[in-house]
Structures are given as structure tokens and as C-alpha cells.
Amino acid sequence: MPDPSMPDPSVGTPMTTFPPPKGATHLECTRTGTRHESETLQGVSPAGAPLFARYDLEALRGHFRPEDLVGRRADLWRYAEVLPVRDPAAIVSLGEGWTPLLEAPRLASRLGVRVCHVKDEGQNPTASFKARGMALAVSRARELGATALALPTAGNAGGAAAAYGAAAGLPVHVVAPRDTPEPIIAEIRALGGHLTLLDGLISDCGRVVREGAAEHGWWDLSTLKEPYRVEGKKTMGYELFEQLGGRLPDAIIYPTGGGTGLIGMWKAFDEMEALGWIDGRRPKMVSVQAAGCAPMVRAYEAGTEDAGFWEGAATYASGLRVPGAIGDFLILRAVRASGGAALAVTDREMEDWVEIVGATTGIFAAPEGGAVAAAVPPLLERGILSADDEVVLFNTGSGLKYVGMTPLELGTTPTQTG
Numbered sequence: 001m002p003d004p005s006m007p008d009p010s011v012g013t014p015m016t017t018f019p020p021p022k023g024a025t026h027l028e029c030t031r032t033g034t035r036h037e038s039e040t041l042q043g044v045s046p047a048g049a050p051l052f053a054r055y056d057l058e059a060l061r062g063h064f065r066p067e068d069l070v071g072r073r074a075d076l077w078r079y080a081e082v083l084p085v086r087d088p089a090a091i092v093s094l095g096e097g098w099t100p101l102l103e104a105p106r107l108a109s110r111l112g113v114r115v116c117h118v119k120d121e122g123q124n125p126t127a128s129f130k131a132r133g134m135a136l137a138v139s140r141a142r143e144l145g146a147t148a149l150a151l152p153t154a155g156n157a158g159g160a161a162a163a164y165g166a167a168a169g170l171p172v173h174v175v176a177p178r179d180t181p182e183p184i185i186a187e188i189r190a191l192g193g194h195l196t197l198l199d200g201l202i203s204d205c206g207r208v209v210r211e212g213a214a215e216h217g218w219w220d221l222s223t224l225k226e227p228y229r230v231e232g233k234k235t236m237g238y239e240l241f242e243q244l245g246g247r248l249p250d251a252i253i254y255p256t257g258g259g260t261g262l263i264g265m266w267k268a269f270d271e272m273e274a275l276g277w278i279d280g281r282r283p284k285m286v287s288v289q290a291a292g293c294a295p296m297v298r299a300y301e302a303g304t305e306d307a308g309f310w311e312g313a314a315t316y317a318s319g320l321r322v323p324g325a326i327g328d329f330l331i332l333r334a335v336r337a338s339g340g341a342a343l344a345v346t347d348r349e350m351e352d353w354v355e356i357v358g359a360t361t362g363i364f365a366a367p368e369g370g371a372v373a374a375a376v377p378p379l380l381e382r383g384i385l386s387a388d389d390e391v392v393l394f395n396t397g398s399g400l401k402y403v404g405m406t407p408l409e410l411g412t413t414p415t416q417t418g
Helices: 076-082 105-111 130-143 156-168 182-190 202-216 229-243 260-275 295-302 328-337 347-361 367-381
Strands: 026-029 051-054 101-103 115-120 149-152 172-177 194-198 251-255 284-290 341-345 390-395
Touching: 076 229, 101 229, 105 115, 105 347, 105 367, 115 229, 130 156, 130 229, 149 156, 149 202, 156 172, 156 182, 172 182, 172 202, 182 194, 194 202, 229 260, 251 260, 251 367, 260 284, 260 328, 284 295, 284 328, 284 367, 295 328, 295 341, 328 341, 341 367, 347 367, 367 390
Parallel strands: 115 390, 149 172, 172 194, 251 284, 251 390, 284 341
Antiparallel strands: 026 051, 101 115
16 A cells, blocks of 8 residues: 555645756766766767666765655656756646556456556546656757757657647647547647658658758657656656555556656666665566567567567557667566566457456556556466566556557467568
8 A cells, every 4th residue: 555654646736845956967878888968959879879867876865765755746846856857947847747556456356466556647648658758858858958849659749749849838840640549639739739640650750750850950859869758757667666655566567669668667766776765676577569569579589689670560559559669678678687578469459458447447548558457367377477466557548549449450479570
């Protein structure tokens, strides 16, 4: 049960004073470890890898403690000491983060585990976890002088970027596949996003964004091609620790497209260990993908560090239709280091489990939320999970975004070779 001294995640608390943010000390290449300047707009490293924001955790140890969080604002900005924004006036916030962690005993019984929680990210602004990353990315882009933003999207990231761009007063150019769910297309347009639809996948949209960035000077907010979306996503790890009363679960089951959330939580656990909040024990990190787009599963099973590109990506879960991820090696490292796994489920299984999750919890999950529930029985069969485990399932968005979308009829295992 959550520690009663912690804020109730279902009830907002007034904004209270907290130490002013100090920002990151530097950026670090995730492949080479080389240091880079943090106070200018930076994309990927010269090695073509994502950059991570780093903090003076040694100086913070003993001065930034879990008990220091009591009474702070009930959003992700409560973790100011380990966030990169320096000027509080640069913060663009719509109330993101501190989403409910809901215990689901009936779902646990159906799945066959001791305890199951659902972290319902559909209760974020714009009804998805993408709000976390965009809050940080847009705040930092504004702080560092960006004048226009752009990104490719499979759906929810575009809606979140449009929302935070509108709040910041920055134009946002969104390029999305033409078959993006209609509610998301309507959301992007209603929030003032400059939307381009094209036939193809998010990878095709990425090429259009890169061309526009080169020609017009847009700042590219593509997944892990700037350092700060992951900083927003990592706050899910800090929240789990708080909401579970100062501990972590046995396993985290996470739907994986670009994988920023899984990568971010693993980064948070590194930081929390350096701060002295936790020891070296970590949850098993499980990456769940769609059978029609499963590059991480293929790489995990092959024992490789780089996932490559998945040809012919197809799934109705638009957030999972990401055929190539720049952070593939970071996802796979976290999965393997934690003793977790990567596995795929079909669209039909996702749809079936959306209904089971709904009927047992009252949560209308996105297909990605159905996917993580569908993954639990095979994880038990393989011995990755045990019946005595406490697991957290991440529902990354609201099922309302997918109304009218039809599952694809796919096989039970990924067959594309990429």
C-alpha cells in the first residue's frame, strides 16, 4: 500500500515552494560516454547516439531525499533537483505526471500473479504518457531559444507536442501517417499543430521532419534525438518508488515502440541508487511489442544489441508501430541487465485484453495497455514471472484515442525478418 505520508496520487495538491532547479551539469553520449555542453540545443551525439542529461548526484546525496518530497506539487516537477530546466520561468506545465497507480486485485487473479498494479498514464494531459516527455522537451527547447518545433509521430506524441507548443507559444509541425487514429488527428489540429499526413510509417515521417528542420530551422523533437523527452519519462520510475511507499515492484511490463519510457525508468533507477534511495536490486523490465512490429523481440531472442529495422510494420496499436528505434541498444541493455524479457503479442490478443482490463479494473486502456496484460500469462509460462510477483502494468494512453480502429489479424509470433 502507498505510504500515507505521500500525496494522494488521485488528488492534486497546491503548488508549494521547493528548491529552485539547478539543471544538468552536462550531456553524455550513451554509446561513448563523452561529455557535451548542456546549455545549447543539442540533438544526438557525434556518434549518432542519444544524449543523456547528467546531474551532480554525489552533491545531492543526503540533501535530496524521499522525505523532502512530502508536500510538493503533485506533478512531475516535484523532482526538480534531477530535471534539466534551470529557469523556473521556462517551465511549460499542463499538470503532467503523478498519475494514479491503481491496485487491481481482480486483474491480478485473472493473470495469476500475487499483486498487480496499473499505472494509468491515460490520465495525463492529452490522455497519454507522451505529455511527460513533451513537458520537458518543450520547456528546454524554449529555455534554449528554439523558435519552432517539429516531430514525426505515430499518434500521441503529436497531440502532446501540439498541446505544449500551444502553451509555450511555439509553432509545432507534426508529420503523421495518414492512418493515425482520427481522434488524435482531431486533437493535433484543435491544439494548433501544423499537421502533415502521408502514406507510410513513422520512419517515413521522420525523413520529412529532417528535411523541414534543415530547410526551415525547426527544432526536431523526435524520440531520443534530443535529450529531454527521456527526462520527463524517467519520472515514472520516481513515482513508482513513492507510490509504493519507498520500494519498487518485482516486474514492470511496458509497451515498447521507441522505448523512451523503459529507458527513462532505468535511468531513474540508476539515479536513485546513486542518491542512496535504493540498493542495486531492480524490477525485471519487460518490453512488449506487437507481433507485426517486433524488432526488440527479434534482437532479444538473437542475442544482439542492435535491433535493426523491421520491414512491413503492421499493428493497430499505433504507439507500437515503430520499425526502428535509435535507443534499441538501451532498451535491450535494460531488459537483459534486469533479468527481464522481450516478447510480442498479436493485435487480437491486445483487443481481448483491453476488454478484460476494462471489465476487471474500470480502466479503458489503449491497445498498448491491453498488450502488457496479454504478455503476463506467457511470461509466467516461461518462468520470467512467478505467481508470487508484484507486477506493474503500464497503460500508456486512453482507449478513447483508438475508438474505431480495427485490430489486424496477425499470427501469434513475429515473422518478419527485417
